[in-house]
Amino acid sequence: MSNERRVIAAHAGTVLVGQLAVMAFGVIDTIVAGRYAEGALAALSVGAAIFISVYVSLIGGLQALLPIWAQLHGANRADEVGRSVRQSLYVCLVAIVLGMAVLMAPGPLLRWTEVPPTMQATVETYLAVLAWALPPALLFRVFSTLNQSLGRPRLVTWLQIGSLCIKLPLSIWFTFGGAGLPAMGLAGAAWATLVVNYTMLGLALWLMRNAAYYRAYRFWQRIEPPDWRQLRQFARLGVPGGLAVLVEVTSFTLLALFIARLGTVSSAAHQIASNLTAVAYMVPLSLGLATSSRVSYWLGAGDPVKARHACLTGLGMALLCSLVVAGLMVALRWQLPAVYSQNPAVVQMAAVLLLATAAYHLADSVQTMCVFVLRCYGVAVAPLAIYCALLWGAGLGGSYWLAFHGFGPFAAMPSPLTFWLTSAAALWVTALLFVVLLWQTMGKSLRPGRSDRRSD
Secondary structure, eight states, rough: OHHHHHHHHHHHHHHHHHHHHHHHHHHHHHHHHHHHHHHHHHHHHHHHHHHHHHHHHHHHHHTTTHHHHHHHHHTHHHHHHHHHHHHHHHHHHHHHHHHHHHHHOOOHHHHHOOOOOOOOOOHHHHHHHHHHHHHHHHHHHHHHHHHTTTTHHHHHHHHHHHHHHHHHHHHHHHOOTTTBBBOOHHHHHHHHHHHHHHHHHHHHHHHHHHOOOGGTTTTTTTOOOOHHHHHHHHHHHHHHHHHHHHHHHHHHEEEHHHHGGGOOHHHHHHHHHHHHHHHHHHHHHHHHHHHHHHHHHHHHHHHHHHHHHHHHHHHHHHHHHHHHHHHHHHHTTHHHHHHHHOHHHHHHHHHHHHHHHHHHHHHHHHHHHHHHHHHHHHHHHHEEEHHHIIIIIIIIIIIHHHHHHHTTBBOOOOOOHHHHHHHHHHHHHHHHHHHHHHHHHHHTTSSSSSSSSOOO
């Protein structure tokens, strides 16, 4: 168990550094937009929420490839890993087309959620640029998922850290202008992301072509025609996985769009709280990726007992880390918002929201770990159903009704805090249900005569 803990910690720590570097993109844009104009920060709250919903939902489907490749790696089937990666490009192409279509035409969504008209033009310009930044981002995610499934995330982390060194000066320069370049405002931050994404993809392709480690997998063979059996396997995990992430993230996104009705102060405060929550999420995300890689490896090697040990080890580490992170949110609830904004009203409201985000993060850590490991066992549909009922229904629907219409003896409470508290409560119930489902699934995998891989 102690050896498993070291392996997971080393893998997760490496992934965490890289994920924090990527998350720093959003932190940088939030700080730069806040310093540029309060209206830009409010528009970023809406634009970033839409982009993240699209991007994370699509990579949720691609991330489901991790247990497939990790199990092939555990079974020492290198040639099949290479072929599977080539087949995944067909999935990535579909994801790119769908994502760009949504980002290029956000108008109906902005009008449906009643985002103020003064904000809509800025948001549409911002998303139009990010639409062209999406293809390299998704292709790089395939490269990242591959390395995580092989237990070698360090190379990806170095690329992500290097990209941060490019993103910071470009965001400042493009947003505020200078050296002959006019100020582009919020769109400048999107252009900086586009440049960085294509740079990262170019370096990843060069490494896959030239690094000695990748030669055994023979990635650069001529791509085969679509293998529908393989693609159906991707779909069985990827479609429910991507839809589950879509539900999770859109429940978060629609909060930003509904909160935008409450004014720029509420939107700006929510953006700060959601940005910090997203940064905190990188801890359970990294542990989830590392743990699922180990669980899938042991399942591929035919050892479900060690797979269960890896799962329990990762879950315990996630609980401990989430308690530390939530404690920091509470302790630094005044200092952190002051980094983002100089408006006392925004800082005060964000400080209150961080009390709710601490509770939200604790539940988020547990459910994240569970859903990653459940995919290793082929369980993807049940989590999707739970997400739909609780995150969309109780969390988003309940918070909207309580905020704008009231509920029973409770009058309407139009505040960002209403949305956060209701969503946190729904997420806690989700986490508890996932724990029960995971425990039952691991128990079934240990029964004699049962396959390690199953589908619900």
